[in-house]
Amino acid sequence: MSRRLRVVQWTTGKTGSAAVRGMVDHPVIDLVGCFAYSPDKVGRDIGELCGIDPVGIAATDDVEALLALEPDCVVYTAYRPNFDHLERILESGSNVVSTLYMLSGDGYGDEPTQRIREAALRGGTSLYTSGIYPGHAPMVALAASAMCRRIERISVLESLDIQEYANEQMFRAQGFDREADDPEVPKVVEASCGSFKNQVRVMARALGLRIDGVEFRAEVATADHDTDFGFMTLDKGRVAGIQGVVAGVAGGRSIVECRFVWKLGEDMTPNWPVTNGYVIEIEGDPGVRCKLEPMGEHFAGATTTAMPVVNAIPSVCAAPAGIVNQMELPFVRGAHQVR
Ligand SMILES: NC(=O)c1ccc[n+]([C@@H]2O[C@H](COP(=O)([O-])OP(=O)(O)OC[C@H]3O[C@@H](n4cnc5c(N)ncnc54)[C@H](OP(=O)(O)O)[C@@H]3O)[C@@H](O)[C@H]2O)c1
Numbered sequence: 475m476s477r478r479l480r481v482v483q484w485t486t487g488k489t490g491s492a493a494v495r496g497m498v499d500h501p502v503i504d505l506v507g508c509f510a511y512s513p514d515k516v517g518r519d520i521g522e523l524c525g526i527d528p529v530g531i532a533a534t535d536d537v538e539a540l541l542a543l544e545p546d547c548v549v550y551t552a553y554r555p556n557f558d559h560l561e562r563i564l565e566s567g568s569n570v571v572s573t574l575y576m577l578s579g580d581g582y583g584d585e586p587t588q589r590i591r592e593a594a595l596r597g598g599t600s601l602y603t604s605g606i607y608p609g610h611a612p613m614v615a616l617a618a619s620a621m622c623r624r625i626e627r628i629s630v631l632e633s634l635d636i637q638e639y640a641n642e643q644m645f646r647a648q649g650f651d652r653e654a655d656d657p658e659v660p661k662v663v664e665a666s667c668g669s670f671k672n673q674v675r676v677m678a679r680a681l682g683l684r685i686d687g688v689e690f691r692a693e694v695a696t697a698d699h700d701t702d703f704g705f706m707t708l709d710k711g712r713v714a715g716i717q718g719v720v721a722g723v724a725g726g727r728s729i730v731e732c733r734f735v736w737k738l739g740e741d742m743t744p745n746w747p748v749t750n751g752y753v754i755e756i757e758g759d760p761g762v763r764c765k766l767e768p769m770g771e772h773f774a775g776a777t778t779t780a781m782p783v784v785n786a787i788p789s790v791c792a793a794p795a796g797i798v799n800q801m802e803l804p805f806v807r808g809a810h811q812v813r
Pocket residue numbers: 485486487488489490509510511512515551552553554555573574575604605606607608609641643644776779
């Protein structure tokens with residue numbers, strides 16, 4: 475059995491709540507504190523905030539009080555990064571695992587990336603990012619690639635009706651409910667896919683492939699009528715679905731692809747079919763096709779997003795200092811979860 479690890483949760487939104495549910499009663503993790511971004515969450519029991527029984531720990535917005543708990547690791551699942559907080563956490567001696575996949579690439583620019591790296595080196599700590607997609611689903615594709623003696627194209631597709639995730643802030647940031655002919659839509663959609671550009675580069679490096687560039691294509695579907703989803707409304711004619719691909723290109727060929735089909739409901743034109751899961755396809759010798767199909771509540775409950783980082787905590791705490799990517803850790807698996 476590994477040594478027990480002290481962990482602080484950073485925010486209790488969709489993914490943070492799933493991480494807390496995955497850490498309470500965990501065989502090697504002791505949840506010792508929690509940061510609240512929302513003022514109305516400060517002082518409240520984090521079990522209550524995450525939809526489970528009270529755990530006897532109150533959320534706080536006092537960063538130094540949390541670091542005084544001497545956590546081995548912070549699970550950082552805020553909606554947007556606060557680089558002052560990240561720098562302080564890493565230099566204080568706590569590792570960070572996060573579902574903000576762009577944090578481990580260059581998506582936020584050189585300056586913040588350099589700040590994080592230097593803070594980690596000062597603190598002797600590591601930052602690791604994952605999630606389900608980007609994150610674990612592409613790792614499964616890479617694991618499948620070990621069966622091939624020639625690979626012409628490797629692709630991962632996320633294909634979901636996303637309405638149960640009920641995250642208005644995120645969906646609007648992706649371009650949903652915009653006028654379909656708004657010239658900003660392609661830019662907004664591409665900006666929201668920045669993490670997939672990092673993912674394509676990680677996959678290409680893992681395959682020993684030098685890519686010439688990363689290309690992006692997307693198209694939208696429009697709502698057939700006005701719909702009230704409860705958490706947001708969507709007007710007829712506005713963006714109700716987005717599908718596209720982020721592709722690593724070499725020699726004029728699209729070789730490493732992160733694809734997506736995201737739909738808010740079914741009433742849209744065109745109405746692309748969804749497979750409700752992750753489809754991995756490798757064209758080559760042999761070709762490979764597999765589907766990751768989490769059963770029961772997964773996407774809405776964010777379990778499959780949170781657990782690839784929670785399950786990585788012991789390896790991240792043991793990793794060399796700096797920003798570690800998915801190829802630099804032992805294969806993350808559900809260790810200690812057989813119960
Ligand atoms: N790789 C993947 O598979 C994957 C999948 C889904 C999401 N993600 C990423 O994971 C992160 C968390 O996603 P989520 O759906 O859990 O997010 P969320 O529920 O919308 O937000 C998480 C928390 O962030 C805090 N917050 C809200 N607005 C904020 C803002 N403007 N700036 C900073 N913090 C803010 C809130 O903290 P309080 O709890 O204190 O209110 C909120 O509960 C996002 O960056 C998302 O893109 C990754």
